[in-house]
Amino acid sequence: MDWSVMWSNRDLYGAGLWATVELSVAAIATCTLLGLVIAAIRTSRIPVLAQLARCYLEVFRGTPLLVQMLFIYFGAVYLNIGNITVFGAALLALTLFQGAYVAEIFRAGIEAVPHGQWEASRVLGLTRAQTFRSVILPQTRSIVLPRWSASTSRSSRTPRSPSSSATPNCSARARPSWTGWDTPARRTWRSPSCTSSSVPRCRSSSGGWRERP
Amino acid sequence: MITKSPTERTPATTAQVALSGVHKRFGELEVLKGIDIEVGAGEVVVLIGASGSGKSTLLRIMCDLERADRGEVWVNGVPLHDRKRAPEIFGHVGMVFQQFNLFPHHTALGNVTLALRKVRKTGRKEADERGREALARVGLAEKAAAYPAQLSGGQQQRVAIARALAMDPAIMFFDEPTSALDPELVGEVTGVMRSLADEGMTMVVVTHEMRFARDTADRVVFMDGGVVLEQGTPERVFGSPTEARTQQFLQRVLDT
Numbered sequence: 001m002d003w004s005v006m007w008s009n010r011d012l013y014g015a016g017l018w019a020t021v022e023l024s025v026a027a028i029a030t031c032t033l034l035g036l037v038i039a040a041i042r043t044s045r046i047p048v049l050a051q052l053a054r055c056y057l058e059v060f061r062g063t064p065l066l067v068q069m070l071f072i073y074f075g076a077v078y079l080n081i082g083n084i085t086v087f088g089a090a091l092l093a094l095t096l097f098q099g100a101y102v103a104e105i106f107r108a109g110i111e112a113v114p115h116g117q118w119e120a121s122r123v124l125g126l127t128r129a130q131t132f133r134s135v136i137l138p139q140t141r142s143i144v145l146p147r148w149s150a151s152t153s154r155s156s157r158t159p160r161s162p163s164s165s166a167t168p169n170c171s172a173r174a175r176p177s178w179t180g181w182d183t184p185a186r187r188t189w190r191s192p193s194c195t196s197s198s199v200p201r202c203r204s205s206s207g208g209w210r211e212r213p
Numbered sequence: 214m215i216t217k218s219p220t221e222r223t224p225a226t227t228a229q230v231a232l233s234g235v236h237k238r239f240g241e242l243e244v245l246k247g248i249d250i251e252v253g254a255g256e257v258v259v260l261i262g263a264s265g266s267g268k269s270t271l272l273r274i275m276c277d278l279e280r281a282d283r284g285e286v287w288v289n290g291v292p293l294h295d296r297k298r299a300p301e302i303f304g305h306v307g308m309v310f311q312q313f314n315l316f317p318h319h320t321a322l323g324n325v326t327l328a329l330r331k332v333r334k335t336g337r338k339e340a341d342e343r344g345r346e347a348l349a350r351v352g353l354a355e356k357a358a359a360y361p362a363q364l365s366g367g368q369q370q371r372v373a374i375a376r377a378l379a380m381d382p383a384i385m386f387f388d389e390p391t392s393a394l395d396p397e398l399v400g401e402v403t404g405v406m407r408s409l410a411d412e413g414m415t416m417v418v419v420t421h422e423m424r425f426a427r428d429t430a431d432r433v434v435f436m437d438g439g440v441v442l443e444q445g446t447p448e449r450v451f452g453s454p455t456e457a458r459t460q461q462f463l464q465r466v467l468d469t
Contacts, residue, residue: 114312114314116310116312116314119278119308119310119314120308120310120315120316120373120376121328122278123276123278123306123307123308123377124303124304124332124377124380125303125305125328125332125380126328126332134327134331135327138318139316139317139318
């Protein structure tokens with residue numbers, strides 16, 4: 001086997017790896033934030049907003065990421081909205097897609113906290129927002145974290161989708177250097193570069209984050 | 214009985230708690246069928262009755278965790294039947310739950326001071342000081358740094374009482390505070406409640422602890438099927454109950 005092809009194309013691979021890392025980190029941050037906000041709205045009793053949040057979840061959990069990416073990237077061009085970069089479109093799509101899953105994970109965490117916690121806080125005079133921040137949210141951490149990391153690490157392991165709208169990430173970069181579809185070099189490159197970004201998060205979920213005694 | 218118009222803006226009495234014509238149903242089930250009850254300042258009222266008699270629901274209406282379908286509810290001068298004004302009650306009454314409902318991610322002191330800091334905007338130092346005082350009142354000064362999971366059930370319930378006391382409540386409500394405790398731990402909680410009663414706290418207590426009711430209550434209210442069937446001093450209700458249902462109930466609980 002001729003491994004020299006990989007070395008001679010190291011710049012391409014390096015750039016691809018970097019793009020994956022950049023996109024993953026940015027998307028994890030934004031989808032977590034979005035998920036938290038949506039979960040808070042969804043579990044609130046604000047009439048119209050709670051229903052809107054529900055619609056968002058249904059749409060973005062019910063359609064493929066690839067479709068969403070194409071829709072956002074080409075839709076923006078078609079509608080002439082700003083000049084969205086490829087990276088921007090990929091980030092937006094990943095955020096909206098992953099945010100919907102993360103929101104449901106947060107919601108499950110919020111609803112797993114016993115109702116008595118809300119009641120005790122209410123009689124003490126805490127507002128709903130104060131209760132959410134100081135009482136409920138800290139208790140959801142140990143419930144949410146394992147599933148949050150599983151869900152977000154999956155998103156950075158779907159590298160082919162961003163490349164479809166031409167974000168040159170690690171798997172897309174591998175293509176020009178190799179002619180075959182499923183070549184050893186591509187497989188080798190894809191797995192370590194992508195797992196490397198998900199491993200630390202998986203580990204963080206397995207211990208050390210539990211409730212204090 | 215004098216009927217009061219529902220638009221009346223002030224309570225008809227000086228009682229701390231005044232309910233009149235309170236009805237409540239959960240779906241098909243009518244839980245409260247017209248309750249009239251008053252609790253004066255400094256009075257200790259114990260609600261007794263079989264499960265499903267509506268006593269817990271009544272207590273939850275008094276601290277606005279449930280809403281009455283009909284009737285007037287005045288607590289500490291706040292009309293809870295007026296949806297706009299009802300939230301004024303929060304932070305001014307204390308509630309102790311059967312399941313403690315302590316905040317598991319906070320220490321005992323953290324539990325006691327959370328509302329002081331968030332609701333009253335008390336500075337950390339002053340809040341801690343008042344929190345320690347409240348813990349001392351329930352005999353747990355040395356457990357300030359312990360998390361709820363490190364405490365026994367009785368200790369947890371005493372922290373819950375301290376958490377309510379720290380807000381300087383006008384009235385304390387207790388919803389079966391000893392029902393989730395091992396028998397040998399009941400005494401430490403009823404002991405704290407007794408000392409509160411001695412200090413002149415206005416208290417409404419739902420309990421199955423007949424000994425507590427007998428020694429500490431100023432008035433015992435027997436509820437059955439969503440109505441107040443009989444009430445009076447503990448001597449009267451326990452000694453010579455007039456209603457057959459009361460006699461039956463007391464016979465059953467006092468035998469065991």
